[in-house]
Amino acid sequence: MPQAHQILDDQFLQVRAKLIEVAAVLDRIDRVAATELTTADLESHPKRVALEQAIGLLLQDAAPGGRAEALQKLFSRPYDQRWRDSLSV
Amino acid sequence: MDYIDPHIHMVSRITDDYATLARMGCVAISEPAFWAGFDRGSADGFRDYFRQLTEVEPKRAAAYGIQHFCWLCINAKEAENVSLSREVIAMIPEFLDAPGVLGIGEIGLNKNTRNEAIVFLEHLDLAAQYDQPILIHTPHLEDKYQGTRMILDMLDGDSRLQRSRILVDHVEEHTIAEVLDRGYWAGMTLYPVTKCTPERAADMIEKYGPERLMANSAGDWGPSKPTAIPDLIFELRRRGHDESLIRRIVYENPIEFFKNSRNFHFRPRGETVADSVV
Numbered sequence: 001m002p003q004a005h006q007i008l009d010d011q012f013l014q015v016r017a018k019l020i021e022v023a024a025v026l027d028r029i030d031r032v033a034a035t036e037l038t039t040a041d042l043e044s045h046p047k048r049v050a051l052e053q054a055i056g057l058l059l060q061d062a063a064p065g066g067r068a069e070a071l072q073k074l075f076s077r078p079y080d081q082r083w084r085d086s087l088s089v
Numbered sequence: 090m091d092y093i094d095p096h097i098h099m100v101s102r103i104t105d106d107y108a109t110l111a112r113m114g115c116v117a118i119s120e121p122a123f124w125a126g127f128d129r130g131s132a133d134g135f136r137d138y139f140r141q142l143t144e145v146e147p148k149r150a151a152a153y154g155i156q157h158f159c160w161l162c163i164n165a166k167e168a169e170n171v172s173l174s175r176e177v178i179a180m181i182p183e184f185l186d187a188p189g190v191l192g193i194g195e196i197g198l199n200k201n202t203r204n205e206a207i208v209f210l211e212h213l214d215l216a217a218q219y220d221q222p223i224l225i226h227t228p229h230l231e232d233k234y235q236g237t238r239m240i241l242d243m244l245d246g247d248s249r250l251q252r253s254r255i256l257v258d259h260v261e262e263h264t265i266a267e268v269l270d271r272g273y274w275a276g277m278t279l280y281p282v283t284k285c286t287p288e289r290a291a292d293m294i295e296k297y298g299p300e301r302l303m304a305n306s307a308g309d310w311g312p313s314k315p316t317a318i319p320d321l322i323f324e325l326r327r328r329g330h331d332e333s334l335i336r337r338i339v340y341e342n343p344i345e346f347f348k349n350s351r352n353f354h355f356r357p358r359g360e361t362v363a364d365s366v367v
Binding site for chain 2 (some may be wrong): 068083084088
C-alpha cells in the first residue's frame with residue numbers, strides 16, 4: 001500500500017481536474033440562468049441543493065463510514081422500515 | 090492473470106468482445122438474465138432468450154476458450170407485469186437442469202414498487218422449491234439504498250434460504266457493509282458513471298477485505314466496459330497488493346460461490362475434462 005502523501009501526490013491532478021469540472025458546471029448553470037427570465041426556483045431546486053450539500057460534506061471531517069458513504073446516503077431515498085405496510089406486501 | 094467475470098451480459102456484446110476478454114485472461118463468465126432494453130411481450134419471448142443463454146452463448150464463448158454459465162429469471166423492470174412474470178416463473182424449471190444454469194437471477198428491485206416486491210418474493214419461492222442459488226440486482230442511483238434494504242428484509246424473512254448461496258450485486262459504499270454483515274456475498278459492478286469505478290472498488294476491498302466479495306463488469310448494451318475487471322486488477326497491482334489477494338477477488342471467490350450450484354462444472358485452464366472441479 002502506498003503511503004498517504006504518495007496517494008496525495010498521485011491523485012492531486014485527477015482530483016484537481018474533477019473539482020474544476022464541478023466548478024465549471026456550476027458556473028455554466030449560473031451563466032445560462034442569468035439569461036433566463038424565471039430563475040427563482042433554481043437555487044431551491046432539489047438537485048442544486050443536493051449538490052451544494054455534497055460539496056459541504058467534502059469539507060467536513062470524515063463521517064464514520066467515510067465521505068463517499070456519506071455522499072451516497074445524501075443522494076439516496078431514505079429507507080422506511082415499514083415499507084411492507086406501505087406497499088401491502 | 091486468469092479471472093472470472095461473474096456478471097456480464099454477453100448477448101449484448103459482439104464476438105470481438107469475447108476475443109478481447111480471452112486475451113485479457115478471462116476464463117469463465119456468468120450471465121444473469123436481464124432487461125433487453127425493451128419490454129418483451131410474451132413468455133415465449135423469454136423462452137427464446139433462455140435458449141439463447143443456455144444454448145447459443147456457451148458455444149460463442151467456447152470458441153474463445155471461455156466457459157459460459159448463466160442465471161434465469163424475469164428481471165425487475167419487466168416484473169411490473171405480474172401476470173407475464175408468473176408465466177415466465179412457471180416456465181423456468183424447464184431450463185434448470187440445462188448445463189451451465191447456476192440458479193435464479195438477476196432478480197431484484199428497480200423502482201422499489203409493490204409489483205416488483207411481489208415478483209421478487211415469488212422468485213425466492215421458486216429458488217427455495219428447486220434448491221437454487223440466487224443472484225440479485227439492486228436498484229440504481231437514489232433507489233439503491235432503500236431497495237437494497239428492502240431486498241435484505243425479504244431475504245431475511247425466508248428461513249428456507251441459505252445466505253452463503255446468495256449474491257447481492259451492484260453494492261456501493263452505502264450498501265456493502267449491510268450485505269456482508271448479514272452473511273451474503275457482495276458484488277461490486279465496475280460501470281461508468283452510475284455504479285463503481287475500479288479505484289472505488291479497490292478502496293472497498295481495502296476497507297472490507299476479500300471475504301465474500303467479488304467484482305464484475307456487468308457489460309451490456311448500454312455504456313459499459315466488458316474489460317473492467319482487468320482495470321481493477323491493474324489498480325490493485327498499482328497499489329502494491331499481493332497477487333494472492335487479487336486472485337481471490339477475481340478468480341477464487343467466484344468459483345467458491347458458483348460451487349453452490351450443482352450445474353457448475355469448471356475446468357481451470359490446462360486441466361482436462363477428467364480433472365474438472367465440480
